[in-house]
Amino acid sequence: MKKIAIALGLIGLSAFAFAEKSSTDSIAEYRQMLQDGNPADLFEAKGEGLWTQKRGPKNAALEKCDLGKGPGVVKGAWVELPRYFADTGRVQDLESRLLTCMQELQGFSAEEIAKTPFGKDEQNNVTALATWVAAESKGMKFNLSQSHIEERKMYEVGKRLFFMRGGSHDFACATCHAQDDKRIRLQDLPNLTKNPGAGNGFGAWPAYRVSNGQMWGAQLRLNDCYRQQRFPYPLFGSEVTIALGVYMGVNGKGGETVAPAIKR
Amino acid sequence: MADPMRIRAQAAGDKATVRVLMSHEMESGQRKDGTGKIIPAWHIQDVTATLNGKTVLTAEWGPAVSKNPFLQFTIKGAKAGDKVGITWKDNKGDTRTDEATVS
Amino acid sequence: MQTRRETLKHSAAVASLLAATGLFPQYVQAFEKAAFDAKTINEAVKAMGGSAPVESKEVTITGPDIAENGAVVPFGASTSLPNVKRVLLLVEKNPSALVAMFNVSPDVEVNFATRSKMGQSSDVYAVAITNDGKAFFAKKEVKVTLGGCGG
C-alpha cells in the first residue's frame, strides 16, 4: 500500500483540476451519472404487475380503479391529482385514492393499510403502484382542477399549512421552500410556492432515495418533511398531506412531471 | 423470492450495451440493528451474463456494491433480437435469472 | 504467483464439481473470499492473482469528484490494455477495499460500470490484471459529503 501511495504522489496534480470546478457543478455531475439506471424502475415494474394481478379478499385486479379520469384510465391521472372524488366525497391524492380502490375492488381494509408503517407489507405495494401510475404520466404537465369548491378549499388550507410555524424549531414548510436559489447543506431547495420549483419539487415524487435505498411516495416524502420540521406524525392520507399536495400541485401547474425521480 | 431485474440491452453498430438493475438489499455487514448487534452481510456475490445462452461475463461482488445494484457492460457482436440473460446468486444461496431481448 | 493461480483454478474446478452434485450450496460459486476480506488494495489484487499494481494511462476510472451520498457512488472501470483477464474496482478506505471483480471474456468490452458504497472520502482504484499476472491501475479521489438535513 505504501508503495502505491508513494508512486501516486504525482497524481496530486489532478486535485488542481477539481478545485477549478465548483462543488455545485460536481454534485450536478454526480446526479447526472445516476440518471441512467434509476432503481425506481424496479418498483415501477412491480407496480405495473400489481395493477393487473388478482389480489386481496375479493381476488380482483385494480384494472377498473378510477383515478379520476374514469375506470382504468392511468395515463395522465397523476398530473391531475389530488382532485375531488364524488364517490368518496373528498379530495384525494394518488396514494389515498389507491387505498380506496384496494378496499372497494380488492376488499383490503384501507384503514389497516393506512396504519401499516411505511416499507411494510401492503404499504410497499401502494408505493410500487404509485410509482407505476406516476411513471405513466412522465413528461406530462401538471394540471390540477380547481373547479370544485372542496378543491379550492383544500388549496387555501394547504397554503395556510405551508406557512404554519410550529414544533420545537419554529419551522414551517416555507422556512426552506419559499425562496429561489437556496440550499440546505448542498441540496438545492425548490421554491414550492411557484414554478419551476413546485412542478419540479412536488412533481418528482415518488422518487428513489439513494441515501437509504428506499422508494418514497409523496406521502412518505411529506411525512419525513414533518419529522424534520419537528412536528408530530401526520397520518397516512390525512387532510394536511392532501391539502399540501393540492397547494404544491396547483402551484406547479404547467410544470412537467419527472416522477419517478432519483434523489439523494 | 426476489423481485425481477430490469434489463435493457441496446444494439449500436456491432455491439450491444446492457444495463441491469437488480433488486437486492446488499446489506454491508457493517451496520448494527436497534440492539447494537451487527446485521450480517447479505449480498449478491456472483453475477453471470449470457448471450443466446453462452456465458460472456462473470463477476464477483462484495457487500460494498450499492443496494439495488446497477451494472453496465457491452457485448461484442450482439444484435437486435439476441437474448441477454443475467443470473445473480447471493451469499445466502438465493438466486434469480431474467432475460431481455436486444433492441 | 503461478502456483497460486493454479491452485485457484483447481479449487474452482472442484467447486463446480461440488456444485454439480447440488449437495454443497456454499460451493456454488468459487467466491474469492480472501480477496473480498482484504483490507488493502495490494492484498486484494494479490488474492485475485495479480502482482503489485503499477499505474497505467491505459487504465481508466470514471466517477464523480464529489458524491452527494456515500451509499451510491457510480464508477466505471475500463482499459485499452491487451490480454486482460480481470478488472477490479476498489475503494481504499472502505473496511474491505475490493468492491467488485469482473472476469473478462473475448465477447465483452473491457469496460464495466457499477455503483459502490463509500464510508468516507477516499481514493478509488480500477485495476486491470493481465493473463500473465501483471496488474495496472488508475485512481481517482472522491469526496463524500454529508447531505440533507443531517437528522
Added chain:
Amino acid sequence: MQSKFLLPLAVLAVSVLTACTSPLPSSADLDKLTKDIVARSFRAEGQAQLDRVSPDEDNLLCAQADQTGVAINEKLATAIEARNMQTIKAPADGKFLGDFKEGEKIAQSGSGKTWTDKADAANGGNCYNCHQISKEELSYGTLGPSLYNYGKIRGVANPSSPESKPIVEYTWGKIMNPRAYNACSSMPRFGHKGVLTEMQIKHVMALLLDPASPVNK
C-alpha cells in the same frame, strides 16, 4: 382516527350542497378549517407531542405575515422582539465562550427533537444546514448568511475584552432567541425553546468568536 376518511357519506352530503356554486369561505373560516384539519391529521409520536402544532402567538402572527405577504406592522414587531428579549439570560457564570471544537460538532449535527430522536439525547445545532461556517466544510446551506470569519470581520481579537462585549452579548442573544432582534426570523430559538443547552451555546459561541477557531482563520 382514520375511520373519519373512510366514512365519506357525511362529507358527501355536505359537499353536494356546496358544490360548484358556493364561493370560498371567508379567510377567518378557512383559518378555522385549517385548525380543525390540523387537529385531526396528526398523532403524537415519540417526543413529538401534539402541543407542537399549537403555535404560540409569535408564530401565528409571523405565519400570517408570511402567507399573506403583508409584513407585520412595526408596533407588533417591536412587541414580539421585546417579549423574546425578556427570555434571554446571560450565562450564570459570566463566561460566554466554551470550546470551539465542541462547537463545530454541534454545528455539524442536524439531529434532535424529531419523533425518531431519543428525548434525552443531546440535540444538534443544525448550523451548517443554513450557514457557511468553517472554510473546510463544503456542505453548507445558504438560507442564512455566511458566518465564515464571523469574529474576525467584527474585530474580535479578545472575546473577554470590554471592546468585544457588545458583539459577544449580541451573538449570545441571537443564538438564545433570534426573535429578540428580528420579530419573524426563520432561525430557531435555540435557548428559549430548549433545543441547545447553555453549555452547548457556549461551544457554538467559541466556534464563531474564538480567535483560535478555524472560523476566524
